[in-house]
C-alpha cells in the first residue's frame with residue numbers, strides 16, 4: 484500500500500485542497516478530529532492579523548462514510564475566509580484585476596525574488612501566494628489522517644517548543660500525554676512555565692521593535708515498533724525521510740535526530756547507546772541519543788527529531804531591497820505578518836512526521852483494511868517477542 488498526498492491552493496484563493504490516498508478501509512475519522520489539529524496550527528503566541536480572519540475547518544468530500552474510511556481517496560477542503568477580500572484580484576477568470584495589489588519589492592528571506600527568477604513572474608504575488616505557509620493547513624489535514632491511523636497502531640506523536648529567539652528550555656522528557664498536557668497550557672506550546680513566559684516577553688519585544696523571531700522545537704514519536712524504515716537504500720532510510728519532511732516546512736533551516744549536532748563534538752563512548760538485555764523485557768537501552776533510529780530503521784526507542792526555524796522574513800521595519808521594475812533601492816514589501824510562528828511550525832512538524840511514520844508503517848505492514856494492518860503488526864510484535872525472549 485503506497486500512502487501519498489497532493490495539496491493545492493493559493494494563500495488568498497478560495498480554498499486549500501488535499502487528496503490523501505492509501506489510507507486503509509475501516510479507520511474511524513471525523514472532521515472534528517482533524518479540526519482540533521487545524522486549530523492548534525492556527526494558534527501560538529506571535530501570530531499576525533490573518534489568523535483573526537481564518538477559522539480553519541475541514542470538509543471531508545470523499546473516502547469516508549458514516550465516520551469510517553472506505554479505502555478510497557480522501558478529499559479534504561479547507562476554505563479561506565480571506566478569499567472574500569481577494570475575489571476580484573485572485574480569481575481565475577480573465578476579468579481578475581491583475582493590476583491591483585501588485586508586489587514589486589521582494590522580501591529578503593521569502594521566496595519572492597528566487598520565485599520570480601525561476602517562473603518569470605512580473606508580479607511577486609504570483610510567487611508568494613503558493614510559497615506561503617498557508618499551504619501547511621492542507622499538510623496538517625493530511626498528516627492528521629495519518630496520525631489517526633498511528634493511534635490505532637498504538638503510536639503517538641507529541642511536540643514541544645524548546646527555544647524562541649534568545650529563550651531556551653531543556654526538553655521535557657515524559658510520556659506523550661504528559662508532554663501534551665503541559666504544552667496545551669502554554670501560549671507558545673512549551674512544556675516549561677517560566678520558559679513560556681520569557682518566550683512571550685521575547686515575542687512582545689520583537690513586535691515592539693518591528694522585528695521577528697525564530698526558534699527550535701522537538702517532535703517525539705512513541706510506541707513505534709522496531710523495524711520500520713530500511714538501511715538498504717538511501718531513499719528508504721527513515722531518518723532521511725523524516726528530515727526531508729520537516730525541512731520542507733517553510734522557514735525550517737536545520738533538522739537533527741536524537742543527539743544531532745551535539746554528537747559531533749563527543750567521543751563515541753558518550754554518544755552510542757549501549758545495548759542491554761533482560762528476560763521478559765528483551766533488548767533495551769538506558770539512553771536514547773540515537774533518537775530511535777539506527778541505520779535508518781526504528782530500534783524500538785521513541786523517535787526524537789528537532790528543528791530550527793529562522794525568523795519570519797516579512798518585517799514591519801522592513802529590510803532593504805530593490806524594486807524589480809525601477810531597480811531603485813527600496814524597503815521590502817510589508818502589509819501584515821506573523822512575528823513568530825514557531826509553535827505553529829511545531830504542530831505542522833507533528834503532522835508531517837506522523838505522515839512519514841505512517842507511510843513507513845504501511846510499507847512494512849501492507850494491507851487494505853485496518854484489521855489486516857493490525858494483524859501484520861501483531862505478527863511483527865510476536866516475532867520480536869520470540870527473538871528477545
Ligand SMILES: Cc1cc2nc3c(=O)[nH]c(=O)nc-3n(C[C@H](O)[C@H](O)[C@H](O)COP(=O)(O)O)c2cc1C
Pocket residue numbers: 531592593594614615616619732733734735793795796797819820821822824827828831
Ligand atoms: C506557520 C508559518 C507561518 C509563517 N508566517 C509567515 C508570515 O506571516 N510572514 C512571512 O514572511 N513568512 C512567514 N512564514 C515563513 C515563510 O513562509 C518562509 O520563510 C518562506 O516561504 C520562504 O521559505 P524558506 O524560509 O523555507 O526559505 C511562515 C512559516 C510558517 C511555517
Ligand SMILES: C=C(O[C@@H]1CC(C(=O)O)=C[C@@H](OP(=O)(O)O)[C@H]1O)C(=O)O
Pocket residue numbers: 494531532533534537614615616617620733818819820821
Ligand atoms: C495564512 C497563514 O500564514 C501566512 C503565512 C505567510 C507566509 O508568507 O508564509 C504569510 C502570512 O499571510 P498573510 O500575508 O495573508 O497574513 C501568514 O498569515 C496560515 O498559517 O494560515
